[in-house]
Amino acid sequence: MTKSQDKHVLYVKEELAQNNQRATSYDVARAAGVSQSAVSRCFKPGASVSEKMRKRVQEVATVLGYQPNAIARSLITRRSNMVAVVINNDTNLYYPELLVELSRDFNERGVHMLLFTLEHESDVANILDQVWQYQVDGVILAAQLSDTQLSFLGQRDIPFVYYNRTSDSIPCSSVQCDHFEGERLLVDKLIAAKRKRFCIITGPSDSSVSATRMQGALKRLHELDISDVQIIEGDYSYHSGQESLISMIDELDWQPDAVICANDIMALGCIDAARNHFKFKVPKQISIVGFDGAVPASWQAYQLTTVTQPLELMAQAAVDILMQRIEDPSLPPEKRSFSGVFSPGNTL
Amino acid sequence: MTKSQDKHVLYVKEELAQNNQRATSYDVARAAGVSQSAVSRCFKPGASVSEKMRKRVQEVATVLGYQPNAIARSLITRRSNMVAVVINNDTNLYYPELLVELSRDFNERGVHMLLFTLEHESDVANILDQVWQYQVDGVILAAQLSDTQLSFLGQRDIPFVYYNRTSDSIPCSSVQCDHFEGERLLVDKLIAAKRKRFCIITGPSDSSVSATRMQGALKRLHELDISDVQIIEGDYSYHSGQESLISMIDELDWQPDAVICANDIMALGCIDAARNHFKFKVPKQISIVGFDGAVPASWQAYQLTTVTQPLELMAQAAVDILMQRIEDPSLPPEKRSFSGVFSPGNTL
DNA sequence: ATTCTAGATGCATTCGAATTCATATAGCAA
DNA sequence: TTGCTATATGAATTCGAATGCATCTAGAAT
Numbered sequence: 001m002t003k004s005q006d007k008h009v010l011y012v013k014e015e016l017a018q019n020n021q022r023a024t025s026y027d028v029a030r031a032a033g034v035s036q037s038a039v040s041r042c043f044k045p046g047a048s049v050s051e052k053m054r055k056r057v058q059e060v061a062t063v064l065g066y067q068p069n070a071i072a073r074s075l076i077t078r079r080s081n082m083v084a085v086v087i088n089n090d091t092n093l094y095y096p097e098l099l100v101e102l103s104r105d106f107n108e109r110g111v112h113m114l115l116f117t118l119e120h121e122s123d124v125a126n127i128l129d130q131v132w133q134y135q136v137d138g139v140i141l142a143a144q145l146s147d148t149q150l151s152f153l154g155q156r157d158i159p160f161v162y163y164n165r166t167s168d169s170i171p172c173s174s175v176q177c178d179h180f181e182g183e184r185l186l187v188d189k190l191i192a193a194k195r196k197r198f199c200i201i202t203g204p205s206d207s208s209v210s211a212t213r214m215q216g217a218l219k220r221l222h223e224l225d226i227s228d229v230q231i232i233e234g235d236y237s238y239h240s241g242q243e244s245l246i247s248m249i250d251e252l253d254w255q256p257d258a259v260i261c262a263n264d265i266m267a268l269g270c271i272d273a274a275r276n277h278f279k280f281k282v283p284k285q286i287s288i289v290g291f292d293g294a295v296p297a298s299w300q301a302y303q304l305t306t307v308t309q310p311l312e313l314m315a316q317a318a319v320d321i322l323m324q325r326i327e328d329p330s331l332p333p334e335k336r337s338f339s340g341v342f343s344p345g346n347t348l
Numbered sequence: 349m350t351k352s353q354d355k356h357v358l359y360v361k362e363e364l365a366q367n368n369q370r371a372t373s374y375d376v377a378r379a380a381g382v383s384q385s386a387v388s389r390c391f392k393p394g395a396s397v398s399e400k401m402r403k404r405v406q407e408v409a410t411v412l413g414y415q416p417n418a419i420a421r422s423l424i425t426r427r428s429n430m431v432a433v434v435i436n437n438d439t440n441l442y443y444p445e446l447l448v449e450l451s452r453d454f455n456e457r458g459v460h461m462l463l464f465t466l467e468h469e470s471d472v473a474n475i476l477d478q479v480w481q482y483q484v485d486g487v488i489l490a491a492q493l494s495d496t497q498l499s500f501l502g503q504r505d506i507p508f509v510y511y512n513r514t515s516d517s518i519p520c521s522s523v524q525c526d527h528f529e530g531e532r533l534l535v536d537k538l539i540a541a542k543r544k545r546f547c548i549i550t551g552p553s554d555s556s557v558s559a560t561r562m563q564g565a566l567k568r569l570h571e572l573d574i575s576d577v578q579i580i581e582g583d584y585s586y587h588s589g590q591e592s593l594i595s596m597i598d599e600l601d602w603q604p605d606a607v608i609c610a611n612d613i614m615a616l617g618c619i620d621a622a623r624n625h626f627k628f629k630v631p632k633q634i635s636i637v638g639f640d641g642a643v644p645a646s647w648q649a650y651q652l653t654t655v656t657q658p659l660e661l662m663a664q665a666a667v668d669i670l671m672q673r674i675e676d677p678s679l680p681p682e683k684r685s686f687s688g689v690f691s692p693g694n695t696l
Numbered sequence: 697a698t699t700c701t702a703g704a705t706g707c708a709t710t711c712g713a714a715t716t717c718a719t720a721t722a723g724c725a726a
Numbered sequence: 727t728t729g730c731t732a733t734a735t736g737a738a739t740t741c742g743a744a745t746g747c748a749t750c751t752a753g754a755a756t
Contacts, residue, residue, distance in 0.1 A: 096444030
């Protein structure tokens, strides 16, 4: 770089600073004495640029602190490299871990996550509009949507993957843990432990995950000719786990020796209620099982018997499926299902 | 709407469908027989548009499924309405709740969150580049940055707020829980409970939060002429809470009657180790305190004595400060500090 | 020396909405 | 009817990078 060139670069830099402006590809071009297209190409791997040019431009870009404007790029390439992740704002301690996993996997592919958390069911429509406006390349749905809402995405050809949910009526890609199978397994284990009086604490009534899990458990119980099962509705929270067990015994007057909870967190509440409120020995007097493999479930105070969702695999699968469909939108929907992993614990 | 107009709209719709294209403001303009500027104005509240025009355009927009392209809008307005949220991928169960809070507060203001999770310290530089490229309006930093990295944001005039951290050398806005004060309080409570032999389980050595908390505790202990304090380094995880207590007693041969943990999750591990490994009565034989107010800390099995961070307030403050600085970048940095709330629990 | 080719470069256009400025229209007063 | 205003509308430009196309250059082949 000659001295006069150097000066020119600094002059441009000064000018930008004065006007408090970001460097654009034009600025770099001007400062380096080349065309804007050249600058653009220098930032595109595999483009036809000479070594000399690339070096020169990179030098100037560094001095000016230039980085391509992703927004402008998105506009012309019609690719935002952003995906939306929509999660229910459950009391579900499980999602956070999911977010971290997804974030890792997406970042590896240079994709960024726009996060949407749902407060109320009614926010969905609003959020779908936002998703659409922001031109995201795809969507991960870890929230409950109506078929109408799903079809919104379908009609607009936004690739999406349902996480731990599916729709029977609308074709869609999904990644799931086999809730049904997992619950069957748990029931079998409870039976093997000679449990006789079963009860179930479900999740909120609009949760399809809870519904599937409970169907799995019930089906197996019926197969085994156990039909006298008490069912009570929880809301996935620790507190509702406690309360449900208490009202089950105190109000419904049903004394179970096996409690099947729709998720781990409720199971933990249930354990505490059993131990503290009723002074039961767990699992001697009462068995309690959950579902998820939430982190606190394995803590010594609990050591919950549960089925663990293979979170990493599931997140990766979701990202895989989504990215494939972004690359080639003509791909048909794909569903992947993973078996949960039995975690023996100490409450059975 | 006359029939011929109607037909024209449907024709445009058909055309878009054929080419598999999204409707743009031009399409709407064409279909409605007005100018593009008119369409644009119809979507801007308070713009000068006649009622008739607004109605007509809205009708057509609905039929064509038109929503303004946020990317294109960002380009021209120089406002992306996106903020970056950078969090450490700690074992810290506390962040998830923060995310939900932030998401709620930002969404209320029509701002969207681009989520970045840090695996390694070394990712920071990379992530800052991304943040810059995506033209975010501001950044929430819930991760540790070096002063050099901080100054990157400063130099580029990106408004940002440090969450639960500050820099002494670089002026910056921040929201904090008063860790120092909180720890003093806990120490005083431990003293009031007649505790004599103290030990501390810190967080990872590069965590400034942990450093501040431990300084607060130590300072108070020294003021009270207690200088014989055993310190051991943990990593914020449940497991490290367990291990630290065990190695403290078994290896360092130091038998404490008070354990100060840098966060709640370690304290929970510590409680379990005390109860199960050592058969201690908590708090009879040993007091254990944490910091954060993590959800599981209040579960019956633990009922940890701790100081709870006012999460909602802090998140709101962070959003407030950030948005103010986005509206008016000339505002000087502002630091807000909140006192933690003592949660008595049952382990002291 | 001449022709051909591959690679390098620049020009001009494009993506989609916002906005400035100029113009047109309706409404009202004189 | 004329003139004036206030409001509505459209034309043209802008944001910043990517890219198809045309042009140019250097080196190889003849």
